[in-house]
Amino acid sequence: MREPDSMKAVQELVDAWALRPDGEPHRSPRADVLPVRTADGVAAVLKVAAPDEAGEHAHLVLRRWGGDGAVRLLRADPHRHAVLLERACTADLSTVSDEAACGVVADLFRRLHVPAMPQLRSLTADVAASARELDMLPRGSAIPHRLVEHAAALARELSADAPHEVVLHGNLHHANVLAARRVPWLAISPQPCNGDPHYELAPMLWHGWDAFAGNIRDGIRGRLWMLVEHTGLDEDRARAWTLVRVVLAAVRELSGGGEELTRYVALAKAIQD
Template identity: 55%
Template sequence: MRLPAGLLAYAGRGPAWAQWLDRLPALLRELQGEWQLAVDGEAAFGHTAVVLPVRTASRRPAALKVGFPHEESEQEHLALQHWHGRGAVELLRADPHRAALLLERLSTEDLGEQWDLEACEVVAGLYGRLHVPAPPRLRSLAAYVERWSAPLRDLPRGGPVPHRLVEQAVALARDLVADPATVGTLVHGDLHYANVLAGEREPWLAIDPKPVSGDPHYEPGPMLWNRWEDVVASAGVRDAVRRRFHTLVDAAGLDEDRARDWVVVRAVLSAHWMVEEAAGRDLDRDQRDWVTRCITVAKAVQD
């Protein structure tokens, strides 16, 4: 099994990644043998997983996904089982202990080439199908946000993220965590242009959930800060962000104020995590750009 060079480069992320990559070819062979799969194309990879085109014993085209074990993906199989292919890729088999999923094979076409607002309408339509009562074992969004927002309270003034935004995010997070409506709905958690693929049985299907028992209004953030080059190329960055936001909210029937609050919380958290990643060093250009993007989104939905 030859892994893509780009995937092998992830060994630079640290010892845990290097060990996982060393083990990965053998793991893929094990799964192929146990699940009676035949390789049917070249491996592809994303930020945390490799996907191998395969055919099952019945010759059905499928995709074998094996991920780097991490908290956000541990319950992906639970969400996919719960959806049963309604609005999402169908799960054929799972081994959560090995972070392995056998999925229906979809096209490689995503929403990246669709007109921006049309893509927002597609995603808003998927919200309505994916947002069903959460299975009982799913982790709580409120618990995550309470943990994630705690470090924000101790941030000093003068950091890369404006203190006014930080204080606002802390207050909003506190109120949202205390609200019973913040849990109970199965939420994808990372639904954006690249996580929606074309399918044969349905035009568009969601993939790669980071599921939680949460609030539907938590969803829009990723659609605002992805495909950022299109936002920058538009006549006005603020207006482009707001058009996306209002298209999502209107098409999905979401409460505008609550969706806005979640965008602010998520954007500030995302900026903070990038600052944490720098570990006290000056931010490099890509890190600065990401923090600026998050701040821009948080401000744009409020202006």
């Protein structure tokens, strides 16, 4: 959890940037968020995030995107992991149909996948390390070994056959796409890296899980197909990247061994079968 005094940084930035609180603060393990008004009366959001390698360069990509597909960056203090952002609405993609959500995400990918930035980590090295991590997983783990072996093999193939890299959002899903005033939808909370666009689809499958109730296998496959259809990505490569990401997510859940682990394993089986 965030430290009890973590809101201190928020208050310091409110004072330093001449902001006025304009709503209730929201606290989570990942960030403190406060709706504010600027000195000019502009509605904004002040976000102070926990130190996190995944989101370390979020301010850089938000500035690079310049509001095209994502909320605008108004100001940043990288040393405090703080950003002042354009304020979007509260409605997210869970309020629209699955087909419509996949179409919105595909359109955002086309806007956000700009040329690679030298400041960002590359997936090529990461996926090679992931293959080694999977090779070391004990056979007796709660993840079926056939899934682990398949994901490890795919990770090696993907690292050996790396395409031209672009900037990836890294965590685009229903809750990270908000309705907005100047355009219908905007992305928030990037975890950016440089890599293969096919890497992007997995979060859209492990979120919005309730829609799969009673029909997990067909629901997952149907949503994956819709994403591929809307994005124009290669289905086999999208399936490969998704399986690798899902199995790695399951590995991270092994210590908990609860509902999330069961969900990731079910998702991986649906993709592989």
